[in-house]
Amino acid sequence: MNVAVIGAGWAGLAAAVALKQSGAQVTVFEASGTPGGRARGVTDLQLGIIDNGQHLMLGAYTESLALIKQLSPKRAEHELLLRLPLTLESADGSFRLRAPQLIAPFHLVWALSFARGLTISERASALRMAGAIRLKGWQALANQSVRALLDQYKQSDTLIRKVWEPLCLAALNTPLEQACAQLFLNVLRDGLGGTRSDSDLIVPRVDLSTLWPTVAAQHVTMRVRHIVRTLQIHADGVDVDHERFDACVLAVPPYAARRILAECLDDRNAAITALRQRLEGFDYRAIATLTLQLEKSWSIPVPMMMLDENSASHQYGQWIFRRPDHSDQVTVVVSDAPDLLKIDRDVLVEAISTQIRTQCQRHPNAIDTLPPVIHHRLIVEKRATFDARVGLHRPSTTTPWPRLTLAGDWTDTGYPAVLEGAVRSGLRAAKILLQNQTIHAETAQ
Ligand SMILES: Cc1cc2nc3c(=O)[nH]c(=O)nc-3n(C[C@H](O)[C@H](O)[C@H](O)COP(=O)(O)OP(=O)(O)OC[C@H]3O[C@@H](n4cnc5c(N)ncnc54)[C@H](O)[C@@H]3O)c2cc1C
Missing domain, CATH: 1.10.3110 (protoporphyrinogen ix oxidase, domain 3)
Known part of the structure; x- marks a missing residue:
């Protein structure tokens, strides 16, 4: 079977790996130059390779952890991931x-x-x-x-x-x-x-592309910097930008899926109308990650600590993470972030540094004062996650067309927008295509 996967995020690549392992020929189309999607490494001239956003995993991310293990069988878990027992601690x-x-x-x-x-x-x-x-x-x-x-x-x-x-x-x-x-x-x-290990907190030690997406990409044919514009679905195959494949996994965010499927969704069939409405029903929320390069090494007692937010004085930080293996860098995370890019950058960095200094100063373990910040990088991902609101109806992996499945953290995974949901959706999308293929083959005989 010759399969196209559109989107090289964690969902698309999980599908690609599973399909490849089952003997399919797999071509992955990716709009950007780097595999990993929203969970990818980004090169910064002063900070080195950082992540598009600080990510935290749980021990319960069983499918993601299995995929990481499967793709790097010779590397011990502790080389790639920092695992610690469930710990929530405020910076003060x-x-x-x-x-x-x-x-x-x-x-x-x-x-x-x-x-x-x-x-x-x-x-x-x-x-x-x-x-x-x-x-x-x-x-x-x-x-x-x-x-x-x-x-x-x-x-x-x-x-x-x-x-x-x-x-x-x-x-x-x-x-x-x-x-x-x-x-x-x-x-x-x-x-x-x-189990107890399901509640472990896991912080990647390497950037999120290196963790497994780059390795996965080496196992399949990658078409990077290819923005897919159209899909045409036929009884015997799927055309991706006019190139014929036997089947396709569409693993892009819902707003992109809506555009790519525009022609196919223009149909009065009830199932197709329901899919179009569900794709249109998403709203999005931002996450901001501020990486600070400090003048010298600095440490906090646990790898991540909670910050008390005070938006009136631009002290927006909610979590601070020390970067594993980069003792002179920390990241500060702001979930459901306002548009921090509109705030004067020096004012913001100064306010968040002050927030960290003041709160850590009160910690009973006498944390050293945060050293001066010499560089920083602020990444605001405006559509970081879908709005996980009450009453949202999410599309399922299957579609009205047996040769097309959907994958992504936004499909009906039972999880909010998280890595494990993305990976599970990709595995499921691959499994369904393989099952449908077997049914086609049996019917043809
Ligand atoms: C800042 C931030 C922090 C987060 N923190 C956490 C966390 O701590 N823990 C956690 O579990 N999750 C976290 N998440 C969520 C997690 O990153 C996502 O759930 C996951 O990466 C989604 O993967 P995906 O494959 O479904 O989608 P995506 O990663 O969005 O992948 C879709 C891919 O499709 C590509 N694409 C789009 N349109 C086209 C097109 N027309 N043609 C070709 N390719 C196209 C995109 O370039 C992208 O690579 C965070 C997300 C962000 C942004």
Whole structure:
């Protein structure tokens, strides 16, 4: 089978690898020059190779981790990934939650029971909510927002501000009031409801393209800097910009899929109309990542810490990460970011540096003062994730055409826009095409 994959993000490349392994000839079309999509390495003249955005993975990202292992079988996990037990700690040390080396779910019970910065009744209330949700099979009420879920379980303002809101923003990039509770619970189920290692936090040690997309790209025919404009779908094949393939995985974001499929979607068939409406139903939210090059090495007690945001004084930072193997660089992440590119850059960098200095100064472990910032790079990805709002209907992997499948974090994965959702969607898109191919072959006999 000769298959075209359009889009070399984590979804498209996961599909490409799976198809290739099943004996298909695979050609990947990618608009940019680098594989990885939204999770890719970017070369900066002063900082070296950084990421398009700081990414955090979980131990529960089983398919992504398996793919990384499969593509670099000779490299030990610790060479590529930094894994640490679940730890949430604020930069000023006022809040800390750490999971000890106990079997699940006792690691969590312990972490919540001994969390610093919460009162006894807040800890009990968080534990009650976790227990009740687990008993209910991680099911939210229909069309419930995360805010309504937290209200249902009577979570205090402090608990929400210190624990639930940062987790919701980090996972769904959508404010509590709009964020879909079921998607949030699906993330909690996989991260917190499984084994202890599922809740591990994982930070890539190499840039996100090197981690596996570049390796994957070596196994297939790549057509980089090729922006696909049209698809035509026939009974016996799919034309990608007028080049014939047996089948196709469309793994571009929904707004691009809508454009590429324009001719095919112009049909009154109910299934096609539903697909068009779903592709048009997405809104997007931004994430900003500020990488700071410091004058000298600097360290924080854990690889990532929470920052207290104060947008009135441009102190927008929400998380600070130390870059593994780059002790003189840190990244600051702002989820659901306003347009930081409109703020004077020196003012912004100064405000965020001050934010880090002031908050770290209060930490009980006496963190050294942040050294002067000598370079920086701000990347604002305006359509970083889809808006994971209540009531969003996402397209499934299958389409009205058996020779075309869809892949991407935005398909109906059950997850918000995350790497693991992208990878799983790609694997599923490949599997369905292979099954459909077998059916075609059997019918033809
Ligand atoms: C700043 C930032 C931070 C994030 N943080 C996290 C995190 O911490 N943890 C996490 O799990 N997830 C995170 N995410 C989300 C994660 O990056 C995405 O879920 C994932 O990368 C989506 O992969 P994808 O393959 O579905 O889509 P994409 O990566 O968007 O891939 C689509 C590809 O299609 C290509 N393309 C588009 N149009 C065409 C065309 N016409 N022809 C050819 N090619 C085309 C694009 O160039 C792109 O390479 C973050 C995202 C951003 C932007």
